[in-house]
């Protein structure tokens with residue numbers, strides 16, 4: 439039995455207390471704190487559950503490499519796909535190195551679990567997946583990483599993609615990805631048939647990027663939900679972005695949130711700028727699992743991203759114009775336990791109390807200087823300590 443006593447912290451900004459982690463799980467402080475193997479000095483900092491990045495593209499990241507001006511001339515999805523294809527092989531570092539660096543920096547900021555996409559297509563085949571899997575292996579004691587076999591360039595437009603996705607799932611990917619079944623492949627039935635067939639054969643969850651807006655997005659979302667229901671995949675599907683939910687009339691949003699909740703379909707957002715915000719509160723109030731992610735970072739798609747989930751929590755609050763502390767803290771909940779239960783709907787975070795810091799929750803913690811949780815979102819301070827299963831894995835911005 440290994441015990442870690444985290445002394446003098448303020449869980450979610452509350453009163454000063456100690457947290458005890460026994461064999462990787464938060465326990466009642468009375469359960470042997472006096473005889474702890476390791477003592478961590480919280481020094482009065484806030485204690486939060488470790489951050490979860492529920493939507494990141496580790497295989498495209500250029501974090502840590504020289505900054506390059508954005509090079510795509512067009513703004514359409516296929517323009518960006520082609521721009522990435524022109525450049526990713528000749529980046530200054532390999533996919534493995536870039537994914538490993540990016541994941542390491544995210545952990546140093548306080549992230550202890552993530553869901554990363556790995557592009558699988560006729561151009562890169564499994565090369566990018568292998569880089570992401572290598573990064574997962576490198577950091578396996580510091581963070582949990584779930585990997586999505588992601589058909590970024592569609593499933594039907596180029597030959598061999600369904601077989602490559604099948605190979606990716608056999609090679610170590612955990613989740614089947616899909617993408618804009620109408621807008622990209624222009625054949626939603628065949629696209630979704632491939633995705634749901636792979637999910638069934640590999641007993642894998644599904645994660646579908648849905649950028650499609652308005653009526654088109656509503657049609658695609660409907661097709662996905664029909665299949666979730668037909669296959670009985672309760673708790674096994676995620677809709678990423680779900681821009682359509684920001685476009686729908688209020689009564690349709692309410693009905694859709696209820697349907698998502700009934701089938702326990704999760705939604706993830708990257709808190710995008712330049713468009714209407716996802717109705718996060720409506721989803722949460724219906725019990726829909728909602729996670730937050732960094733998306734691609736400083737890559738051939740976008741110059742944004744810092745690997746710090748506290749920056750992204752700020753962005754989620756800022757893009758929604760939030761001011762009240764309770765609402766801003768809710769953004770941090772989405773960035774921590776929200777994403778954690780997107781990745782694993784059965785995780786203890788979902789059922790235990792204490793907003794992810796109660797007895798029975800995993801001992802994944804980030805200690806952050808700050809007066810209150812909201813002030814920490816505004817300041818995004820340095821001086822953090824990160825624990826994974828009760829073990830210190832990063833201190834003051836550097837991996838231990």
Ligand SMILES: [Zn+2]
Nearest residue numbers: 495647733734
């Ligand atoms: Zn994405």
